[in-house]
Amino acid sequence: MSVESNLLVVDAGNTSIKFTALLGGQVLWVSRGDTYPVDTDFVPDVIYFASVRSKELSALLRADIQAEFPQSQWLTLKSQDYACGVRNAYVEPERLGIDRWLGVIAAHHLVKGDVVIVDAGTAIKVDVVNQAGVHLGGYIAPGLAMMEDALLSKTARIRYEAHEVVAGQGLPNSTARAVTEGCHEMALGFLERIYRRYSTFKWVVTGGDAQRLLDVLGVALECQPNLVALGAKLVGDERLRGDK
Numbered sequence: 115m116s117v118e119s120n121l122l123v124v125d126a127g128n129t130s131i132k133f134t135a136l137l138g139g140q141v142l143w144v145s146r147g148d149t150y151p152v153d154t155d156f157v158p159d160v161i162y163f164a165s166v167r168s169k170e171l172s173a174l175l176r177a178d179i180q181a182e183f184p185q186s187q188w189l190t191l192k193s194q195d196y197a198c199g200v201r202n203a204y205v206e207p208e209r210l211g212i213d214r215w216l217g218v219i220a221a222h223h224l225v226k227g228d229v230v231i232v233d234a235g236t237a238i239k240v241d242v243v244n245q246a247g248v249h250l251g252g253y254i255a256p257g258l259a260m261m262e263d264a265l266l267s268k269t270a271r272i273r274y275e276a277h278e279v280v281a282g283q284g285l286p287n288s289t290a291r292a293v294t295e296g297c298h299e300m301a302l303g304f305l306e307r308i309y310r311r312y313s314t315f316k317w318v319v320t321g322g323d324a325q326r327l328l329d330v331l332g333v334a335l336e337c338q339p340n341l342v343a344l345g346a347k348l349v350g351d352e353r354l355r356g357d358k
């Protein structure tokens with residue numbers, strides 16, 4: 115792929131799909147939704163596809179995108195034991211979520227040191243990779259919406275309207291605040307425990323809930339909203355070079 119090719123990265127998470135258009139490694143635009151954006155005349159030369167959805171849903175999404183761009187070269191990215199200078203910690207490397215794998219690789223190349231990656235999405239993922247590019251492993255915990263949904267779906271009386279979710283002072287004094295702030299505290303407690311063990315590492319955060327969650331963490335961290343897409347470019351470009 116030439117440096118000046120139009121690249122589309124499709125990052126299909128369990129909540130939303132992120133479509134990222136790149137030219138020469140620069141991000142032109144990002145669209146988050148369930149279908150490819152209609153308000154663009156961008157035609158990708160190459161498409162890198164990274165999906166954590168089921169095989170069936172991923173195949174349907176692939177068919178939709180390839181129908182839109184039949185001429186584009188297609189690469190489905192999978193987690194591997196080694197890529198772009200990074201060694202996967204998993205005993206079964208292919209079972210590591212591709213979003214985690216790409217985030218780890220991008221963070222290793224961006225930070226060039228010991229780094230903790232927090233990806234706050236449907237689930238909250240934390241991965242640790244050292245400056246030598248060795249992925250040490252990581253955690254998966256429920257995302258904020260998932261925690262709230264669990265409380266709503268498993269109880270009879272935890273019910274509240276969106277307008278009741280307000281920022282308050284002191285301990286929560288409503289169902290809405292008790293739930294939303296309780297879930298925040300759960301996630302922050304999880305992250306603070308990890309920070310106590312890895313406070314000397316650089317912290318890089320991404321994912322739809324990163325801003326909402328991490329502003330209050332009080333940790334020096336680097337926000338990288340396009341981390342997974344950047345990792346996809348590194349891995350996909352290496353694969354295409356290797357296929358030459």
Ligand SMILES: Nc1ncnc2c1ncn2[C@@H]1O[C@H](COP(=O)(O)OP(=O)(O)O)[C@@H](O)[C@H]1O
Pocket residue numbers: 126127128129130131146234235236237257259320321322323
């Ligand atoms: N436009 C949006 N659409 C969906 N979720 C969004 C949006 N903006 C922010 N979010 C937040 O991001 C979360 C999803 O984050 P994301 O990283 O896209 O998840 P995933 O990669 O698991 O699909 C949602 O739970 C929501 O709180």
Ligand SMILES: CC(C)(COP(=O)(O)O)[C@@H](O)C(=O)NCCC(=O)O
Pocket residue numbers: 127128129166209210211212213214235236237238239254
């Ligand atoms: C943990 C995840 C579901 C997170 O996906 P997301 O929150 O982006 O929807 C995904 O990384 C995944 O399917 N992982 C496979 C299991 C593992 O990583 O061990």
Ligand SMILES: [K+]
Pocket residue numbers: 126127128213233235236
């Ligand atoms: K994700």
